[in-house]
Amino acid sequence: MNAAALAERYGDEGGELAGEELYQFKDALGCTYDLDLWQLLKSLDCYLYQCSEGDVVESELFKGLSEFRDRFSRVLVASLPQYNAATWG
Secondary structure, three states: OHHHHHHHHHHHHOOOOOOOOOOOOOOOOOOOOOOOHHHHHHHHHHHHHHOOOHHHHHOHHHHHHHHHHHHHHHHHHHOOHHHHHOOOO
16 A cells, blocks of 8 residues: 555656555464554554555555554543543533
């Protein structure tokens, strides 16, 4: 997705990898990860920003990641003490 966005922005100079599947994620059984959820959100924001060129924003992957980011943001905000202390209504 990022390579396709580069191709949209810079033409052939940035898009030689557009359309290629460069990475394949495979989960290892029993593997746990220490995640900084705030860093994950910030990194996802950065990635979506980098991919927001031309027609890439219309792709199902971009839309799905954007929706995930929005939902994930709401979950993180709802976990904050300030949010929980605020009055409902």
